[in-house]
Amino acid sequence: MGKTLVEKIWDAHVVKRQEGFPDILYIDTHLIHEVTSPQAFDGLRKRNLPVFRPNQTVATADHNVPTIDQHLPIKEELSRYQVDMLSKNTSEFGVELYGLGHPYQGIVHVIGPELGITLPGKTMVCGDSHTSTHGAFGAIAFGIGTSQVEQVFATQCLLQQAPKTMKIEINGTLEKGVGAKDIVLYVISKTTAAGGTGYFVEFAGSAIRALSMEGRMTVCNMSIEMGARGGLIAPDQTTFDYVEGREFAPKGEKWEESLAYWKTLYSDEDAEFDAVLEFDAADIQPMITYGTNPGMGIGIAQNIPATESQVESERPSYKKALNYMGFADSESLIGKRVDYVFIGSCTNSRIEDLREVANFVQGKQKAPQVEVWIVPGSKQVEAQAKAEGIDNVLEAAGFILREPGCSACLGMNEDKIPAGKYCVSTSNRNFEGRQGPNARTLLASPLTAAAAAITGKITDVRELLGAEAVV
Structure with missing residues (x-):
């Protein structure tokens, strides 16, 4: 064998x-x-x-x-x-x-x-x-x-x-x-x-x-x-x-x-x-999380599952997660106000991620109320981004390219999300307090995060790319 x-x-x-x-x-x-x-x-x-x-x-x-x-x-x-x-x-x-x-x-x-x-x-x-x-x-x-x-x-x-x-x-x-x-x-x-x-x-x-x-x-x-x-x-x-x-x-x-x-x-x-598990790529939408573990995710055009749809033994913890996030059963996330956007972490801080974000935001401006942190994954990524002029594109859009580190992926350094604020993040975990005490984290791709930064709200990036959103 x-x-x-x-x-x-x-x-x-x-x-x-x-x-x-x-x-x-x-x-x-x-x-x-x-x-x-x-x-x-x-x-x-x-x-x-x-x-x-x-x-x-x-x-x-x-x-x-x-x-x-x-x-x-x-x-x-x-x-x-x-x-x-x-x-x-x-x-x-x-x-x-x-x-x-x-x-x-x-x-x-x-x-x-x-x-x-x-x-x-x-x-x-x-x-x-x-x-x-x-x-x-x-x-x-x-x-x-x-x-x-x-x-x-x-x-x-x-x-x-x-x-x-x-x-x-x-x-x-x-x-x-x-x-x-x-x-x-x-x-x-x-x-x-x-x-x-x-x-x-x-x-x-x-x-x-x-x-x-x-x-x-x-x-x-x-x-x-x-x-x-x-x-x-x-x-x-x-x-x-x-x-x-x-x-x-x-x-x-x-x-x-x-x-x-x-x-x-x-x-x-x-x-x-x-x-063995099998999935069809055609079924995958831009994703976003709504709860307090990475498994609590939905396609951007879908609604949050109802508590009653969960296994009975898991309903109390599920409801607790929704309460922490300030979300309700069966509601859509589209249009929800965003306070912070974090693009970085060991998940999405490489030069390809920064290029994708820069290409998307070029010629656009971030929403006034959103604070955006763009954190490269290394000094080499930072240097390459500057050599390619990515830092200038980001700055023109109201973003700032910071210096490398784990940053707001976890509340272990100076880059913390304030209590109660919503952060669309390209990092890997959305646990309670992960990005700072009582911070609310929504995990997403660099493109979805960049769309939130530009519009000031959770947005189906396909609409901004000219693609037809599919439920």
């Missing part, structure tokens, strides 16, 4: 397997940032241990960094302390750091791919749940806890149970105005926020193959939001073209050797998945 892509990569990295015990899994690349690494470094100190393979560890500052005036001291005391500790720890243990001011600094899940650190066939971990992003390259990538960060520091291995496998196949052609973020929000709305629990998900089908690498990263990034351990996509020519020539990608003969191996990374025709 053939193997799935997950099984091929996983089995190639098992150091030891014994029945009744977790596998000892070798980790090729360990990504770290300032939030989940300090306790792990302290654990090494207490045990008088070094980082076993520092050359396979890459650090950056992203969660706690400000996105304006990064050349000045960080104002928030805890944020400043965590960023300073990352510098101290990486220096002491010999780990490469792309800190503030470094040309490679940025969100950890943006810099890995753009630097050629993320490669097909790898195992990659980070103390951050959205490590699943790197699976877009045909890698096994997943988030780990602080104690596991220490384990990888000390051994370059992890104890892990082999995962179940799920294939999600999406075929067909996307409608104008519908993109990768809409695909994954649609899938999560159908599977629920727990539908992938225990699985590694392989995304496949013609609609997935048609996506750019940036789009594939968006899809894999949010696989964790359906409860999955991670998501991945088999590498193909799109993958190879993206990787070739990047700073740390293989060169010369090593490139040819790597490429030959990468071309074997696909699920065999006779491979058996533990679960």
Whole structure:
């Protein structure tokens, strides 16, 4: 019997397997940032241990960094302390750091791919749940806890149970105005926020193959939001073209050797998945969330489901979510006033996202009452945006291109959404208080977010693109 892509990569990295015990899994690349690494470094100190393979560890500052005036001291005391500790720890243990001011600094899940650190066939971990992003390259990538960060520091291995496998196949052609973020929000709305629990998900089908690498990263990034351990996509020519020539990608003969191996990374025709789901791309509208988990999403032209349509045991929590958001059963979101728009995060802060937004807003002006934060995912994205004149287009529309960081994806830095305000966000989570205490988050694509910024309200972007909205 053939193997799935997950099984091929996983089995190639098992150091030891014994029945009744977790596998000892070798980790090729360990990504770290300032939030989940300090306790792990302290654990090494207490045990008088070094980082076993520092050359396979890459650090950056992203969660706690400000996105304006990064050349000045960080104002928030805890944020400043965590960023300073990352510098101290990486220096002491010999780990490469792309800190503030470094040309490679940025969100950890943006810099890995753009630097050629993320490669097909790898195992990659980070103390951050959205490590699943790197699976877009045909890698096994997943988030780990602080104690596991220490384990990888000390051994370059992890104890892990082999995962179940799920294939999600999406075929067909996307409608104008519908993109990768809409695909994954649609899938999560159908599977629920727990539908992938225990699985590694392989995304496949013609609609997935048609996506750019940036789009594939968006899809894999949010696989964790359906409860999955991670998501991945088999590498193909799109993958190879993206990787070739990047700073740390293989060169010369090593490139040819790597490429030959990468071309074997696909699920065999006779491979058996533990679960298979199929969707039609033609059914996907521009998506937006209305509740307090990413599974509470609808097509932009649809109405919020009624509480009575939910499973009886889930109705109290469902009603609580609607009350938090200030929404009612069966109402439409179209025309709802928007206070903030955030375009950024490890989900949608790459150069393709910024280009799409700039193309859409060129010649337009943002609504007066909307505050718009455009946050690139890295210094390289920021530099490229400026080189292409994207910053000028955004500024003319009333937007400001800020400096890189996780920003308003989470309430862990200076970029917080005020209580009670509505924010259309390209980030990945809409939990209560995620973007700030009592902030109200509606997840959407960069295009839908940009449409809200221009109109000042939730808008079906297809109408602004000249496409006919379909219910």
